[in-house]
Structure formats: structure tokens, C-alpha cells
Amino acid sequence: MANKIHIPTPLRPFTDKQDAVEVNGATVGELLTDLTTRHSGLRKHLYTDDGRLRNFVNVYLNDEDIRYLQREQTPVKAGDTLSIVPSVAGGAPTAVDTAPALSAEEIKRYSRHLILPEIGMEGQRKLKASSVLCIGAGGLGSPAAMYLAAAGIGRIGIVDFDVVDFSNLQRQLLHGTPDVGRSKLASAKDKINALNPHVQVDTYEVALSSENALDLFAPYDVILDGTDNFPTRYLVNDACVLSGKPNAYGSIFRFEGQASVFATKGGPCYRCLYPEPPPPGLVPSCAEGGVLGVLPGIIGVIQATEAMKVILGIGEPLVGRFLIYDALNMKFRELRLRRDPECPVCGDNPTVTKLIDYEQFCGMRPEPAVAPIAGGGGTDWEITVQELKKKLDAGETPFILDVREPNEYQINRIAGSVLIPLGELPRRYQELPKDREIVSQCKMGGRSAKAMDFLKSVGFTNVKNLKGGILEWVDKIDPSQPKY
């Protein structure tokens, strides 16, 4: 039984100029073997050295690509025709072409990647030639940077200006107990170097700002947003859109996490989802609201996964999809996202064409312009811990309203304070005295400022916010109490 194989122009010199050859076999693979036996010059152009069909060689059985049949095992019957059809590909040199080859040690290290057809040698070299900038070396940045380093990303940048604190250790695995008090960058660099010395770690001990963001982003392929506040989140988003860098986004709060990939070409950005930030204080930070320690492990690793997929160009990235993870119920949900043509940054007629003042955009309270008064730096709506202490020592009896949650109140408190969590205030504010000065207090001053605003809106006039909250109180006045 003979079948016909159509030969494309560039291979005809090997088949005595014939555009079709008769061959025998029961499967596509057998027909090709018969072909290359008769015309041995074809073999190295059709097959790689390890005997696999080259990826730019397409074989069609009648009109069907054998990749969608049973590949070389596809059975053939009499009258079937095989065609070899080239994909013609090429292009300018990329970073991969100029990337150094992998050393023997690296080949061993990445062997579990190299045997994945989706990655292989070419993909691993792509990873080595690539770079990711992590904004923050905290909860999300820790697992993301560690896995990216282990996976062989060539260059990892980290922007952070914090110092390792005991309260970080419950989730920020880049840092260990002996690192408390060290800069997070120093500890991150040590950890990553120990994991994989082939990774170049660039550290930037600065606060990301509108002035430095574009310069910091420029040398990197992907930006990984591990920030914990809205001004920086909008700044990262806008800088990614303006510089055309994909943003592997993640955020966490209590038991819930979110992830997506923003600012890819044609894909949505964070502003398409949230054009405006929430009012300040409405969404508490992790420091105020708490966070499950393992949660950033999940979300940060999702971000790292997406960064790698974007670099490798494999799979379906989280573009146009907003993933929401609920750890308590162990459920993933997905929202569809579209680029908003009206988006002020990535829309058709953008109004934001350079980086703006993100503190102001997010309605953060501007620094008071008035000169600080002697003894502490309070304003008419703020009271410092020193001023409060002085009042108490002088026998005054301000009503100290603690608006934190009961579990926080169990950790530390100002003696004599009364607990009404912020969420309960709207139905319990009648419990407060109208004729006494009220000092509103929380952990750091964010929620209590909101409580103060609320109380003023319902007629209380003599309300002040305790600057720096209980943390400042413990630091400056009562170090015997624990902090969290």
C-alpha cells in the first residue's frame, strides 16, 4: 500500500526535484521514516538531533494537522495523502539569543523545568534573560521573590525601605528571627542568594514615588505589585501602563486575596476595575485588620506564576480576569474584566499621561501646615500621646474611645479606655458623653480618624484623634505593654 507525501519547495532538492513521493507505512510516523530512508538528506531538516519533529515542520494528513490527531501514531489508510508544510519564522535577536547558555550546574538545577516541553532549554534561557521588579519585600514579595529566584529568573529587583519587625515573621518568609532589626533588603538579598546564587538581586532602598517609579521600572520586564496601600497601588498601576510593563498584581486582607495581571497590551488595568480609590480609612490595612499568615503564600505564588507565564508566553495569563480567593471557605472565584475605553490611564483618550500625586488622589490627609505647638506637634483635631498623658496626669478625664476590635483590645489598651469597634459606632454613639472631651484611638490613627469624622457629623464638637494610636502610646508612654 503506497501513500503520497507532498514535499515543499525547499526540500525538493533532496527528493530529486519531485514535489510528491510515494511511501509505505501504516502510520504517519512510518511514512515519514520511509521517506527519510529513501531520501536521507531530509532527516536533519525534519527532525531534531533527539529525533523529534522540528516545531516549524507541520505535517498534515489530508487537511488535518497531525498535532490534532494522534501525531506520528496517527494511522493511515489507502488513498490518504500526507503534506509537509513549513512554518516560516524568524526575527531580530532578542535577549534570549544573547543570554549566556546554561552551565552544567544550572542544567541540573533546572532539570525539572527543562523536561517540560512548554519550558525546555529555550524557555529556561528566556527566564534567565528576564527580570522582575518586586514592589515590597513583605507578605506578597517574599514568596514571589523566593519562587522566582528558585525558578531561575535572571534578575530580581526589590523596592523596600522597611526594617524587619517581629510582626512580619508570621508571613514574610524572606526574613527570619535573626533578621529582626535588619533592613528588609539586606535580609531578602541574603535569602535569595542562598537559594540561587545565579540570580542577580538589585535592591532599591527607597519609597516608590511618582518621581522615581518610571526610572526604577525601565530595566525590568515585569512588575510585581506587593504593596499594601492604595496610593502606591495606583502609582504602580499607572507607571506600568505608562511604561508598557505588565503588572502581576496581588493583594491580601484578613482571609481573602485577589490577583490579576494588569497593563498588558490591550488588557485592562487596575483603574478599569477601580477608577477611584475608596475613601481613606474605609478599607483597613493588614496592620489594622489582620491577615492570615499563609494567605500571602498563596497569592504571592500566583503572582510569581503569572509573571513566569507572561515571560515564557505560555498558558492563559490572568489578563482580563480578576481572581478572588477565600481561604476560610477555600474557594476561588473569577470576575471577568475588560479594558475600559473611558479609563483615564489606559483608555482611548487618556487624561492621565504622567504620574500624579497619589497621596492626594487617594485623599490622604495632607500634612498640617500649621506650626507644631510646644510639647508635641498636635493640631486642633489631633492630640499627641504626650499631650494625652499630661492631661491624665493633671487629673483631667477625657473619654478615651477605643475603636479597635475586641481581639486587639485584649492585646493592649490605654487604662480607662472604652471599646466600641468602628463598625458598631453608628448604632452605639449615643453611649458617648456629649459634655466631655472625647479622644478617639485605634492602633495607628487611621480608623480613629474616621470615627472622629463620623462623631463630628452627628453633632459631637469636642473630639480629637490620638496621633499614632496605641502603638505610639506603647512606644512613648507605656513600654510595659506588648505591641502587635
Next chain:
Amino acid sequence: MALHLEDGVDESIRKHGVETYPNECCGALYGRDGVVSATFALPNTTEEGPRRRFLVRPQDYREAEARAGALGAELLGFYHSHPDHPARPSQYDLDHAWPFFSYIIVSVRAGVPEDMTSWRLLEDRSAFDQEDLTHG
């Protein structure tokens, strides 16, 4: 080895490279016996980023080959542009090259076409051999 470009061929390749800049262009070369008499622009269907890659899909290749018959000519090879890169083949070009085809590369810098070169794969696939380009 030499490849001769008839009048208008050089210009049409350069023009295509300018039109698609900053992306890569690609197209087919037709003629006979080392003389290119016609070109045909093809869609760049790469999904890896057209600034650095081009891809002619199998169905477009089939049409390109069928067109040779209609023109009474042979498919001699393909051209593509290297936006803001020299007109020299990359490792990727080498990895994906077919034997006997001529591969013309035109460098387009900041939207302006510059050098044009032509290359052929060595039979052992180890490298490209540059072939002379003549005009007119």
C-alpha cells in the same frame, strides 16, 4: 552564491519594512535561477511579539507556494525586517531556517530602511552563508 533583485524588488521590501515598523514585516520571494522578479507581502501572525518575531502560518505558506505556480515562477525564499537591529540573522532565524531558501533581511532603524542582506542555511544547519545581492 548570489541573488539578483530585478527592478522594484528592493524598493518593495524596504517599503514593506517601513510600513510595519516598529514591527517586523515578512513576505515571499518569487523568481527563477537566482533572480527575484516578484515579492508578495504576508501577514505576520506571530504571537510572541511582532517587534522581534515573524511567523508565516502553514496555510499562508501553502498559498505562497500555490502562488508560485500561478506566477510561473519558483518560491525562492522569504524576506523579513529587523526593526532597530542589524541585518544579520539571529539564532532564532537559524533555528527556524529551511534549506535552499534565500532569506533576505532588511534593517529598519527609527523607521528608515538601511542595510539589506541575504542568507542561506548551510546544509548541516550549523550556520548561515551570506550571499551577494545584486540589483537592477
